[in-house]
Amino acid sequence: MTAETWIWVAVAVVVLAALAAVGYAVLQQQRRSRLRSRFGPEYERIMAGHENRRAAEQDMIAREQRLAELDIKPLTPQARDGYAARWTEVQERFVDTPGFAVTEADQLVTAVMAERGYPTEDFEQRLADLSVGHAATLDHYRQAHTISGRAAHKEASTEELRQAMVHYRALFEELLAETTTEGRHAR
Incomplete structure (x- = not known):
């Protein structure tokens, strides 16, 4: 091979390496964008x-x-109606x-999760599972759960308890909605 051929081969290798690096960077950015969109406000919490x-992603x-x-x-429509009626009763109480x-609101949210197919044994795992499809209301759930824990020790004011109900309702309504885990309407 001539020196000129070696130069062209070297240039081609450098160009291919640069294209591969750019392609990799674009794929990483697309993945990051998809995860940020999918996890919404939870994205930054998970990052932190x-x-x-890389570990967070x-x-x-x-x-x-x-x-x-x-x-x-x-x-099912019947289950949804039954849970909605139970929620109304809880609010009246x-x-x-x-x-x-x-406490009943917490139990009702957990019951809906279980019927939808979410494991409910461990609170942290519930948060992780819900973060994929319900990230927008997950902070409501966290806050309600915290207040509920304080209420069990009689350390929550009536206003805080009211806020817990509002927070539970946000996730409850989202779980009741007829959607798949991808956030699309079920058929």
Whole structure:
């Protein structure tokens, strides 16, 4: 080979390497954008909970994979109506027994999650599972759960209990909606 041929080969290798690097960067940015869109406000929370971006993104991908393996399904119209009626009863009981009503709201949200197919044994795992399809209301759930824990020790004011009900309702209504885990309407 001549020197000129070696130069062209070297140029071609450099160009291919540059194209591969650009392609990799574009794919990373697309993945990051997709995860940010999918996890919404939870994206930054998950990022803050990890040492680096790669570990956080791997956690989000693992959450998506775990959720895909679960049998998450929409509620039947009858179940949805039954849960909506129970929610109305819980709200009515709030006037006389706010602490008890908040406990019932927590139990009702958990029951809806279980019927939809979410594992409900561990609170942190519930948060991780819900983060994939319900990130927009997940902070409501966290706040309601915190207040509910304080209410169990009689350390929450009536206003805080009212706020817990509002927070539980945000996730409750979203779970009741007829959607799949991808956020699309079920058929």
